[in-house]
Amino acid sequence: MSSTIATFIKEKRKQLKVTQPELAERAGVGLRFVRELEQGKQSVRLDKVNQVLALFGSELGVIQKTEA
């Protein structure tokens, strides 16, 4: 299901059988950023997250919280 951004990216990356260093290079971000991102760090920059997501044809957008 990949509820969080972190797990989404991790899953997508593994689907493509790409390592973190490779993903970082392709996305044009630092390796450390990719790692912090997949670890669920909240205080990341929106534009850099989107740089990574762009590799999967995705992007960040507003979603409504699902009712309990």
Next chain:
Amino acid sequence: MSSTIATFIKEKRKQLKVTQPELAERAGVGLRFVRELEQGKQSVRLDKVNQVLALFGSELGVIQKTEA
């Protein structure tokens, strides 16, 4: 429609008839941040965007790009 995060927040804020200073205070972020956010600044921090969106019962998540 509010395709972008910026317009989404701006529209939601106006729906509630709240000024930017009020929104900033309620969200616990700086006034300048709210303004840059509504102006479409890309390099904002994810956690702070979510702080603002939380006021509308929303949050940031991964979305798939719509086909052309």
Next chain:
DNA sequence: CATATTTATACCCTTATGGGTACAAATATA
């Protein structure tokens, strides 16, 4: 139209993100 309110831009300053890198821990593979 004049005035009040709201929003946008610019300034300085502090803080921490992100980059690079090295090494440890964990995982995969032979």
Next chain:
DNA sequence: TATATTTGTACCCATAAGGGTATAAATATG
């Protein structure tokens, strides 16, 4: 199980995000 690969954590440093604030521009209201 030994080895190779991948991932996670820690370090220093430069840069810029974000806070506060003042002022100008834009908008709303009388």
